[in-house]
Amino acid sequence: MARILLGVSGGIAAYKACEVCRLFVKAGHEVVPLVTPGAERFVTAETFRALARRPAGDDVYLHLTRADLLVVAPCTANTLAKLAHGLADNVLTEAALAHRGPVLVAPAMNPRMWSHPATRANAEALRARGIVLIGPDEGETAEGELGVGRMVEPDEIVRAAEELLAGNSKLKGKRVLVSAGGTREPIDTVRFVGNRSSGRMGVALAAEARRRGAHVTLLGANLAVPAPLGVELVETPTAADLEREAIERDADVVVMAAAVADYRPALALAGKRPKDTAAWTVELEPTTDVLATLGASKRPGQILVGFAADEGEPGLARAREKLGRKNADLFVYNDVGRADIGFDSAANEVTILTAGGERAVPKAPKDEIAAAILDEVEKLIH
Template identity: 45%
Template sequence: MEGKRIAVYLCGGIASYKVVSLVRMFIKNKAQVRVAMTKEAQKFIQPLTLATLTKHQVYTDLFAENNQDFVPHIDLADWSQAAIVAPATANIIAKMATGLADDFVSTALLASTCPKYVVPAMNEHMLLNQATQRNLARLQADGIKVLETKRGFLAEGYEGQGRMPEVEEIYAWLVQQLEVKQDLKGKRVVVTAGGTHEEIDPVRYIANRSSGKMGYALASAAAQRGAEVTLISGPSALPQPMGVKFIGIETTAELATAVKRAYPTTDVVIMAAAVADYRVKKVASQKIKKENASWHLELVKNEDILFGLGQTKRNQLLVGFAAETENLLANAQAKLTKKNLDLLVANDVARKDIGFASDSNEVTLLTKNQEPKHLKRASKQVIAGAILDEIVRLM
């Protein structure tokens, strides 16, 4: 962080009080910080507080300073090496997504060409509204990094999604983003993500609970670190990460074909997909009618893709995942050995606060002839960075 020029854009949400500690953390780690606030943000935090911390005036009004030598919002935009929007309200997210500029904050953000980082915080219903989700997807498609919100006790007095992460997690995420290493430059990385679907009849299929969030976070992080990334994904509602080659698949057989095609010229394969172990032996050509009290499906084993890759690997580094509900380390260690993996990421999917569909994860990294390394609960973006650090070390 030392010497980084960071513009913090403070918006009008109850979580704005946390940003004071975030600004202090930046300054403590020798970053240069300037702050701009919306009119609504000033109802929660006094500009004087942040001016005292940063030793610089706080920008609040687009027309307050009529300086002939420079235009303040352009000056701030040109000065910044990074722009942090926190808490990012539904309002500022909508403005950024549509290019609206009607106050100092939105105008300076529109003029900024530096990397932008958005930390949303709002009511769950506002967050999950289709308009907000479209706007967040638009920001990500435009290359703006968005930190996922937490589930927790909201200002409205009930539990829900939309809570702003704690300052320490925000800072760790920003450090990871701002100080991105290029230690995977020139490497070809394949990441598999999401679950697979196995057809029963034209309208039904066997699936699992995987959302694809961990795999997508890994693909995005690897691309940021300079890798040439191919993401092979089962059905997922997530937007495709920027800067990666995307291959969509549905069945385990399709996943196997895509991975094998890429494998010979790949340096690292990260098998984060939750692959269906079985498929229906005989798929019905027409919809099966609900005529009987019971229904028996005959299942046959799918190909063990990861095992096959482990048997045929040459110079590739092979990473697997173990989603377990019991005996986590014992089962993971057996899988590491049996499938000839270089690294195995084990997580307990019986827990509701991590794993499938969660924004957070807590995992243990296993390698050959070394003690397991535990990564405490954090966002999947932060966990992805730590996994890639271990991959680089092994390489």
């Protein structure tokens, strides 16, 4: 999931930008609409706020919003000229100067305006700066003229934006399977043996892989947070569910971030055991080690990532040993003995272990940790 600034300038194609906005939101991105006063003559900023599900309100620093990508669709001849020359006289052109990162521009104008030498020079100036121009297309314009000037269709703009977001990530187009959350093993129909995992780390990994252009399937075990949009969610509440679904799927990269129960009640009672004064002994049996199973059947080129939730230096040593024993390519160790990181926390601090060495990632929000982990995964992809 990425944050996208969607600049809309005052062309008749502004109504099509509503669809661009909707498709970005549907794909799981956060959209910040930047609507010029010229565009407001065609479509209101309110429409875009509603489509982008953004709260109403006046953010005076809206133009300084940091984002992964700026898309200008439609881009009028006027806005194109301003972008080429660095003018900053409305929220969109101000944001364009403040933005650092890729920019996608979809010009839309009358064919005579597009073919004017001034517009041609402005378009070239943008290209020379690394800005990606998409279109315009040839066809009949709204005013009934034939020629090159129509804005390319919204789905094409969204596809080009996804390409830019993925950049040259090695995960682009790869199938990534991520497990997240904590399994619950039934004792009877209402009680279970569970753990404190919220799923935040796995969900952050799924979102980051998606942002890098991967096709992501998320095996969610009782997630406390919503799955990112744009990823396929498969509910796997128990260790047996997770094992079945993980083994059934083929993926280029498998990231087992879920806290899968190591033990489950040997017998799950049918119905709810009524309360009485007698003690209740529940026998636990070991579950299948899903990671080791996947490691044993790993195909050449497949990358397997395991997580070790353990405590202190002895835990780190156990994670090193597991890396080889479970035939994983990368292990992420996090110290669950600390209250400020790990389980059910927004931050984490991990050590990434591979055969080639170790990388300590200092305490950071889980989305940054996810990016660091996937950077290391990408180094393993040939």
